[in-house]
Amino acid sequence: MTFLHRHKGLTPYLLLLPGIVWLTLFFVAPLGFLGYQSLQTGTFDTGYTFDWAFSNYWNAISDYHEQFVRSFVYAGIATIVALLVSYPLVYWIAFRAGRWKNVFLILIVAPLFVTYLVRTLAWLNILADQGPVVGFLRDIHVLGPDGRLLATSVAVVAGITYNFLPFMALPLYVSLEQIDGRLLEAAEDLYASKRQAFLRVTLPLSAPGIVAGTLLTFIPAAGDFINAQLLGTPRQYMVGNVIQSKFLDVLDYPAAAALSFILMALILAGLLVYARVVGTERLTG
Amino acid sequence: MTMRITRRELVQRGAAGVTVLSLPGLLAACGGSSGGGGGGGEVADVLRFSNWPLYIDFDEKTKKHPTLDQFTAKTGIKVDYFEDINSNAEYFGKIQRPLSQGQSIDRDIIVLTDNERFLGLMIDKGWVEELDKDLIPNFSNLIEAQASPPFDPDRKYSLPWQSGMTGIAWNEKETGPVTSITQLFEDPKLKGRVTALNGMGDTPGLVMLDNGDDPSNVTDAAWNAAVDRIQKAVDSGQIRRFTGNDYAQPLSQGDLAAAIAWSGDIYQLLSSNPNLKWALPTKGGIIWTDNMIIPTGGSVPTASTYMNFVYDPKIAAQITAYVAYVPPVKGTKEILVKSDPKIGSSPLVFPSDEVLASTHQYDSAALNNQTYIEQWQKVLGA
Numbered sequence: 001m002t003f004l005h006r007h008k009g010l011t012p013y014l015l016l017l018p019g020i021v022w023l024t025l026f027f028v029a030p031l032g033f034l035g036y037q038s039l040q041t042g043t044f045d046t047g048y049t050f051d052w053a054f055s056n057y058w059n060a061i062s063d064y065h066e067q068f069v070r071s072f073v074y075a076g077i078a079t080i081v082a083l084l085v086s087y088p089l090v091y092w093i094a095f096r097a098g099r100w101k102n103v104f105l106i107l108i109v110a111p112l113f114v115t116y117l118v119r120t121l122a123w124l125n126i127l128a129d130q131g132p133v134v135g136f137l138r139d140i141h142v143l144g145p146d147g148r149l150l151a152t153s154v155a156v157v158a159g160i161t162y163n164f165l166p167f168m169a170l171p172l173y174v175s176l177e178q179i180d181g182r183l184l185e186a187a188e189d190l191y192a193s194k195r196q197a198f199l200r201v202t203l204p205l206s207a208p209g210i211v212a213g214t215l216l217t218f219i220p221a222a223g224d225f226i227n228a229q230l231l232g233t234p235r236q237y238m239v240g241n242v243i244q245s246k247f248l249d250v251l252d253y254p255a256a257a258a259l260s261f262i263l264m265a266l267i268l269a270g271l272l273v274y275a276r277v278v279g280t281e282r283l284t285g
Numbered sequence: 286m287t288m289r290i291t292r293r294e295l296v297q298r299g300a301a302g303v304t305v306l307s308l309p310g311l312l313a314a315c316g317g318s319s320g321g322g323g324g325g326g327e328v329a330d331v332l333r334f335s336n337w338p339l340y341i342d343f344d345e346k347t348k349k350h351p352t353l354d355q356f357t358a359k360t361g362i363k364v365d366y367f368e369d370i371n372s373n374a375e376y377f378g379k380i381q382r383p384l385s386q387g388q389s390i391d392r393d394i395i396v397l398t399d400n401e402r403f404l405g406l407m408i409d410k411g412w413v414e415e416l417d418k419d420l421i422p423n424f425s426n427l428i429e430a431q432a433s434p435p436f437d438p439d440r441k442y443s444l445p446w447q448s449g450m451t452g453i454a455w456n457e458k459e460t461g462p463v464t465s466i467t468q469l470f471e472d473p474k475l476k477g478r479v480t481a482l483n484g485m486g487d488t489p490g491l492v493m494l495d496n497g498d499d500p501s502n503v504t505d506a507a508w509n510a511a512v513d514r515i516q517k518a519v520d521s522g523q524i525r526r527f528t529g530n531d532y533a534q535p536l537s538q539g540d541l542a543a544a545i546a547w548s549g550d551i552y553q554l555l556s557s558n559p560n561l562k563w564a565l566p567t568k569g570g571i572i573w574t575d576n577m578i579i580p581t582g583g584s585v586p587t588a589s590t591y592m593n594f595v596y597d598p599k600i601a602a603q604i605t606a607y608v609a610y611v612p613p614v615k616g617t618k619e620i621l622v623k624s625d626p627k628i629g630s631s632p633l634v635f636p637s638d639e640v641l642a643s644t645h646q647y648d649s650a651a652l653n654n655q656t657y658i659e660q661w662q663k664v665l666g667a
Binding site for chain 2: 043044146151230232233234235236241245248250
């Protein structure tokens with residue numbers, strides 16, 4: 001009898017071990033350090049000391065609530081727009097694209113082959129004042145003759161939407177792809193109109209994809225700073241920009257750590273509410 | 286700081302029958318053999334040099350850096366040249382943790398700017414090695430204006446790489462000359478088509494000059510007046526955003542009409558877009574300098590040998606001909622006037638004494654003032 005045969009109860013723990021080690025090393029430990037740092041006071045020159053400085057948290061909220069609100073508003077709009085854009089697109093790919101399915105899927109994923117920064121810089125050209133988009137919008141009088149898109153909230157939200165669209169589209173595709181066609185036939189047999197069949201069969205069955213997609217889009221979008229930095233102005237800055245500047249320019253590590261923790265806590269709280277509302281079984285399908 | 290031993294010391298110790306070598310010592314010795322020696326020691330085989338992109342001569346055809354090849358030919362020292370410094374803050378963020386623990390960052394020379402706080406911080410924290418001036422006889426070629434900066438009065442730890450001026454650039458197709466901060470910040474025709482630099486020494490410095498204050502000796506009143514004025518220009522929508530050198534493309538394209546800009550950038554852009562103009566504001570501009578330093582653990586003799594090499598005006602001239610910033614080495618202009626008259630006579634590269642007299646170095650103490658830093662980040666939007 002080997003060791004494992006005699007101690008069968010240990011097997012699941014041994015299987016968990018690599019995951020636990022990984023999470024401890026690369027998630028729990030850095031997070032603990034960040035939490036420790038967020039309660040320090042001092043400056044970079046004099047050094048930081050740990051003294052349970054919860055005031056870091058209050059200061060962060062009172063100084064930067066504007067950027068927090070903006071982060072969530074931008075991320076929320078971007079998530080909704082990404083859902084509205086990608087749902088019909090992915091629906092078409094899943095049900096109508098036939099043997100071209102994989103080609104279209106690759107086209108959705110293709111932008112991810114280019115680095116994030118380069119993709120965002122490309123939007124600087126797309127939305128440039130002298131560029132075709134702004135020119136067209138001026139011609140149809142959506143924008144005034146001196147109107148522009150760059151350096152506005154529209155540009156920032158558009159950049160975020162574009163950058164995170166694949167993370168919405170792919171889970172949606174998976175959930176739509178899995179729908180059994182016979183269920184729709186059954187709906188028709190039961191005299192459901194196309195519209196009713198969609199609302200009562202397709203949409204509910206794709207709900208896990210919607211939930212997963214919104215989470216995968218919203219969470220990174222709320223912490224994004226590149227789009228605001230490149231496509232926006234200081235008036236569009238999000239909380240990610242504040243954290244970046246606190247870490248790199250001000251060298252105020254406690255404030256940066258506190259801001260990161262608040263952002264995480266807010267996202268987590270939002271997540272719990274969301275899970276309550278839609279039900280956790282939707283998350284797992 | 287960990288003690289590092291050179292390869293020769295390691296061999297000597299081995300020969301002397303030292304049997305117990307501590308593991309860290311051995312590891313340090315292994316690290317040393319790949320390039321840098323210890324704080325003292327001998328010249329290494331390889332110089333590890335971190336610099337900013339496009340900041341040294343480059344031959345488009347051979348894809349090589351001619352002066353680095355000349356250095357290798359002359360001294361036998363190979364150069365690992367890294368273009369990995371894009372921002373003083375980000376680079377400092379990367380290196381500060383190992384340096385604060387006394388670890389080497391595997392670089393012999395890095396280049397940081399004197400109008401941001403990080404260069405002074407490196408020296409104050411003692412994270413730099415002292416230059417070996419015996420190995421730098423060409424030190425005498427350093428121009429007088431650079432001999433005694435406030436962050437390193439005796440030039441014990443640093444030597445200038447290149448200098449540049451901060452002024453105003455404009456695109457002639459979009460606007461007439463923009464020659465003052467008042468015009469840049471208040472002309473309604475420029476509204477939303479202007480950017481400012483995000484460096485604390487750049488934009489506030491120029492605004493102080495426009496306000497009639499002295500940026501080389503910053504007072505609270507001068508600082509507050511400058512910051513209020515910049516904030517107003519942000520709030521009114523006049524300033525579109527704050528930039529590093531990413532103003533170059535939109536300015537060239539015409540999205541921007543004018544920008545607070547660095548002299549050398551504009552010189553390099555001129556070849557592709559003759560509509561760009563650059564001038565110091567009428568009330569004066571800022572001069573700044575990028576400095577070479579040896580971070581803790583870098584090889585002092587190797588780095589010093591290289592510094593001596595680039596302080597030869599013949600070498601400095603080749604670098605200047607490419608980068609088009611203001612060289613800190615005496616005799617460079619005389620060589621370039623003959624070999625490359627276009628650059629040798631450019632006022633952007635060799636400003637007249639009159640122009641130099643209207644440029645000011647930003648107060649290095651003010652760069653480290655925590656209150657100012659936080660206020661400035663607020664203006665930048667974060």
